[in-house]
Amino acid sequence: xxxxxxxxxxxxxxxxxxxxxxxxxxxxxxxxxxxxxxxxxxxxxxxxxxxxxxxxxxxxxxxxxxxxxxxxxxxxxxxxxxxxxxxxxxxxxxxxxxxxxxxxxxx
Amino acid sequence: xxxxxxxxxxxxxxxxxxxxxxxxxxxxxxxxxxxxxxxxxxxxxxxxxxxxxxxxxxxxxxxxxxxxxxxxxxxxxxxxxxxxxxxxxxxxxxxxxxxxxxxxxxxxxxxxxxxxxx
Numbered sequence: 001x002x003x004x005x006x007x008x009x010x011x012x013x014x015x016x017x018x019x020x021x022x023x024x025x026x027x028x029x030x031x032x033x034x035x036x037x038x039x040x041x042x043x044x045x046x047x048x049x050x051x052x053x054x055x056x057x058x059x060x061x062x063x064x065x066x067x068x069x070x071x072x073x074x075x076x077x078x079x080x081x082x083x084x085x086x087x088x089x090x091x092x093x094x095x096x097x098x099x100x101x102x103x104x105x106x107x
Numbered sequence: 108x109x110x111x112x113x114x115x116x117x118x119x120x121x122x123x124x125x126x127x128x129x130x131x132x133x134x135x136x137x138x139x140x141x142x143x144x145x146x147x148x149x150x151x152x153x154x155x156x157x158x159x160x161x162x163x164x165x166x167x168x169x170x171x172x173x174x175x176x177x178x179x180x181x182x183x184x185x186x187x188x189x190x191x192x193x194x195x196x197x198x199x200x201x202x203x204x205x206x207x208x209x210x211x212x213x214x215x216x217x218x219x220x221x222x223x224x225x
Binding site for chain 2: 032038049050087094096101
């Protein structure tokens with residue numbers, strides 16, 4: 001199984017900060033990497049697929065990059081509404097797996 | 108508007124069974140892969156199973172193989188998950204989701220809670 005390791009597991013940043021979350025895969029997954037945002041009590045929301053393709057309707061302050069085994073999710077100019085847990089997921093091979101999540105808090 | 112509504116969760120004893128359902132609307136149900144994903148208490152997300160458009164392909168995470176069965180009824184726009192031999196570690200909120208090919212889970216339901224406890 002492909003393991004996805006996210007770092008950090010928790011971060012606290014101020015409104016307007018640039019935030020970067022890393023997702024490392026235990027083996028190469030090309031660009032079959034998706035990012036989700038999950039808020040308490042709500043279903044996850046797909047933000048980015050194909051490592052860097054922004055899902056329709058997602059604010060442009062979100063961006064993704066990477067290929068192979070290392071990926072990043074960047075939030076430019078953090079907003080209060082971005083307070084959530086972020087997960088990466090690989091679709092390269094079964095079983096489909098998720099990272100452990102990164103909890104983003106607003107200072 | 109895409110809607111996915113799960114039902115069938117509840118409290119069940121270890122070794123028991125449940126059948127989860129997911130009703131889809133607002134999209135061409137019969138044309139999309141569908142998945143079940145769960146979130147366990149205090150832990151993250153775990154993909155459980157998925158099924159292709161006509162039900163001829165099904166995949167499962169190892170921990171549920173032989174105990175869980177995914178199925179669908181395209182005439183009823185419905186997805187199902189039969190869960191047997193339940194264990195405490197199966198306690199979770201179960202979500203159904205549409206699955207875009209190599210995209211991920213683009214639409215989700217609100218989830219149904221399964222609690223396994225004696």
